[in-house]
Amino acid sequence: SELLELSEYPTLLHAYSSLMEIKRNILIDIATKIPFDAGVYYRFDDYHDQLIPEAWICGEFRPEKVLRGKGISGLTLERKRSLFVPDRKTHPSFIDIKEEAFIQGSFISVPVFTDKNFMGVITLSRDNEKSDAFGVEHRYMLEILAAFLSSEMSSRLLYNELEDSYFSTVSSLTRALEAKDSYTKGHSERVMDFAVGTAQMLNLSFESVRKIKYAAILHDIGKIGVSDDIITKDSSLTDSEYGEIKKHTEIGYDIINDSGMFSEIKDLVRYHHEKIDGSG
Template identity: 60%
Template sequence: MASRIQSMNNVCYSELEHQFSLDALDDWETTSGLVESAIRMMRDRLPEAEARIFSHASEAREYREIDREGLSSIPEDSLFIACLSMCGSGVPLSSFFNDFVPDDSLLRYLLEDSYGGFYIVPVVHRFSLLAFILLCAPEGAEKPDTILPAEASFVAELVGRLRINLYAASIADSRQRELLKLAEFPQVLRSRQSVAELTSRILDDLQKEVAFDAGVYYEFEEYLDRLLPVVWQGIPEAPPVLAPGDGISGHTMVNRKAISVPDRARHPSFSRIEGEAFLQGSFLSVPIYTDKRLIGVVSLCRYSDNPHPLGVEHRYTLEIAASFLATEINNRQLYDELEQSYFSTVSSLSRALEAKDHYTRGHSERVMTLAVGIARELGLSAESTRRIRYAAILHDIGKIGISDSIITKPSSLTAVEYAEIKRHTDIGYDIVNDSRFFEDIRDLIKYHHEKMDGTGYYAKHKGDYPWEAMIISIADIYDALTSDRPYREAFSESRALKSLEELIGIHFDRRIFDAFKSCLSRSRSD
């Protein structure tokens, strides 16, 4: 009797020891750590076999060894994977190939001959193959046909634990990938040329982070204390303007807190709200705000027939994206205000200079308007257009250092006077050279009288000075030709164009001339 009790105790102790050893699978921090623990356990319990685990890499759409990445991989859409995902338990590898994929000789050679595999075990969760275990014969050892029943029982128990933890790890990996992708979101926002473009594309950009069936972005109008719909998707007609507390987004506006509801129809409160009826099924509504002000509200939904409702994890993603949006919009608006302040100062300085001579009054602003129009016809970036805008309004700023008697002289200049007035490009360069704000336009100011053939102020040839200077040059010459001067009347537009065409290849190239003509035509039609 005592020996029988001792034997039972030994069995119980062995079973407990076995269970405790499998508990180590629950103590993981990374997917690779989990896989390594499983391989180590099988090495201890199955000393006559080497275990390999091929895990699903969803981002690469393949199965591969985490601990030996790059060695080999199997596409997720292969017949081998499809058949293996339908197996309920482990099977001898040769039997599996014979019964299901007899024609895949290349994969069979890889697994049976290269790896020495003889037994394969799928790890399936809800008809999805998370991974598979390949038991291989050690190098130089005889390959068995299968494994012993006790070994198969152990592997089955290990797979049961591994299935749960691999599924949890796959969810964690998916969330980490989403966060990693979300880290690129600010770069996407910065690529937008203006606040207007940023807000008009806001739902397109968010769709890539949190897929939705319908959505709307409202801009907050502080003076009128209301939400104005700016852009929407999946909605047949324009959403109404919302007052505080109206609809779902109006609640978000008032409370400045995100709302996440898994099913509007079942919600005791939001199911009774009539406003924003297009937000059906699961929905999210998130404020876009800084610590000082509300910028807007974005509300998204997935309809009831969508098998993947919006959940808490989507709320977190949207809140992070909203934080990025608030920062970018706020920074852009502050920058625009600062830019406008700078430009107002620069324009005032230019007008003060031109007030000396009524013949040139408004010249720099007209040159700026033409130069910006040419830049847009050429399809230049917003940053390039900005540089041209500033350089054009300041192109003659150096004349502030030239004697009034020369600037306003009604007759032709002497050689000495002409040499003096040519100094205005150097003076202009020196004026802006000390300001970092203008460091990217100083060369445009200096070389706007340069010529492609080297006969300009500094004898530079094309390629030796910024090509954008040609844009300012053609605008400058045209405005000078079409303006009255003490010594001649203004040219007509057609006469000025004929004169400019003769300067192609000297002051500017054909492409800039054609863009200039298009700009003039567009301004006439406007």
């Protein structure tokens, strides 16, 4: 039954909207499968070669950064394999380790990594005076959860890289388009700054802010399908010309919709000139 419950974990991870949300809930989710008294998820900082605590359940104790080879989690990082000890106080290798004082009694420390990325370490402990010690089955369970977690995080990281690359390409195209006209130069970036700032002040979710950011920088991408003579015209537009420039929202919608990558913001691009009451 416990293994069956573990099989549901990938579905739970996939339902989270962002990597940030996954990390925020790692220990909360694990606690439903493997009860513990204290636990930390550390993110691996490749540049400084250290572990940085990103999520923890440790009572009043606040975990600190851990260097490679130091503490229990640092050893897990160095060895890239799990550590499992039923009682820290009786294990000669761990009695005198000063780092990670929150780890009392039994502990399990498991790396989160793929062939290409080392993402972090999950370390759980149980106070043997309050709880039963971890068993080897708990180690295997945490290793399975870490494998699911690393797979999902790796996929998210790859998608984010592709998304950032695509966004950078399209943003460059938008800037090149606006550079043709001094009146509109930098317009989309200013819109993005104001829109994102407003969204953050309203405490919108990370995912909502992300969508607003992308929609703001790309909202005028449809002008690529409008004649340069109309876009750069320094006098009033004729009715015919005005009709042409109004088409940029539909053109932008088609571009975004066909891209697939940002299809979720297509309606924001399409209706960004609509009145707030929807009257036109």
